Amino acid sequence: MRLFVLGATGRTGKEILELALARGHEVTAFVRSPQKIGPSERLRVLRGDPRSTDELRAALPGHDAVLSALGLPGREALHPSTLLTDCAASTVAAMTTSGVSRLAVLSAALLFDEKGPLFRFVRWLLRNHVRDLTSMEAIVTASDLDWTIGPGESWGILGANGSGKSTLLRCLAGLLPPAAGMVLWDGRPAAEDAEGFRARLHYLGHLDGVKPALSLGENLHFWQSLRGRADPALARQALDDFGLLPLAELPATLLSAGQRRRLALARLLAAPAALWLLDEPNAALDEESHGRLAAALERHRAGGGIVIAAAHGGFDLPAATVLALDRFRPPPGRDAPW
Numbered sequence: 001m002r003l004f005v006l007g008a009t010g011r012t013g014k015e016i017l018e019l020a021l022a023r024g025h026e027v028t029a030f031v032r033s034p035q036k037i038g039p040s041e042r043l044r045v046l047r048g049d050p051r052s053t054d055e056l057r058a059a060l061p062g063h064d065a066v067l068s069a070l071g072l073p074g075r076e077a078l079h080p081s082t083l084l085t086d087c088a089a090s091t092v093a094a095m096t097t098s099g100v101s102r103l104a105v106l107s108a109a110l111l112f113d114e115k116g117p118l119f120r121f122v123r124w125l126l127r128n129h130v131r132d133l134t135s136m137e138a139i140v141t142a143s144d145l146d147w148t149i150g151p152g153e154s155w156g157i158l159g160a161n162g163s164g165k166s167t168l169l170r171c172l173a174g175l176l177p178p179a180a181g182m183v184l185w186d187g188r189p190a191a192e193d194a195e196g197f198r199a200r201l202h203y204l205g206h207l208d209g210v211k212p213a214l215s216l217g218e219n220l221h222f223w224q225s226l227r228g229r230a231d232p233a234l235a236r237q238a239l240d241d242f243g244l245l246p247l248a249e250l251p252a253t254l255l256s257a258g259q260r261r262r263l264a265l266a267r268l269l270a271a272p273a274a275l276w277l278l279d280e281p282n283a284a285l286d287e288e289s290h291g292r293l294a295a296a297l298e299r300h301r302a303g304g305g306i307v308i309a310a311a312h313g314g315f316d317l318p319a320a321t322v323l324a325l326d327r328f329r330p331p332p333g334r335d336a337p338w
Contacts, residue, residue: 056094159325
């Protein structure tokens, strides 16, 4: 892969360069001070200003993705600046006209919705930097560029009621058409092979999808049959993983709300799929069941599966990338980009 790196002379940028080169990628470092980077095989260093759309547009063709590690030195972050906003605007504009659509941008934990007096003080102290970061993210997320989730990754979608968590999951599952952009799988539009794409995913919404007249075991056998599987041993293991095996012969109508949720989660294991799209999977679960769910998610991710889960809070998805939808609301009086 041919990577185009911004901010390559910073501490994080240097780490990105080393990792990319070590993994065999061809890398272009687009920097203002080329003398700060030593020569290396498969590395090309270009002098340029990341705020200049024209300079970026001239250098970008032929690359597969842009990685931005641009940031401000500690002291400069205390003062008003639009550097990150300006660079995001020029990068998006240049990529849009250069045929390069994949962009990864380094942001900061300052934008997380954390509680506590110390975090609030740090946000206040760096309020100018927070303003610049927020504007930068708004430009990137409003663009038509691609973002990618790879095998073995997990994403946690957070946000208040009505922020769009369920809508985003339904778009990813192919249940709703996106207002802009498209869902890609292995680099191809998922809509081109909708049936094949659906076979690669599990979508768990707010409703458990449990048939009350069937036993727990029969429910899982039914879900397996929809996937073209018949594996009683795997179904029993799925029930056991969620602590339901002793109830396997009972009709599902006798289950509590938490037990129904665990049965719905068990079908993720009874009929495996690469992509799990989970809408508040922890709903109605007790503490022990939270642990069982966390173990199942970790095993799936460790095996190369992808997890995208939406939640209000109180749900821990280890090693997950967090997408906080509340941060992307348009400012008052300004229409959403779509």
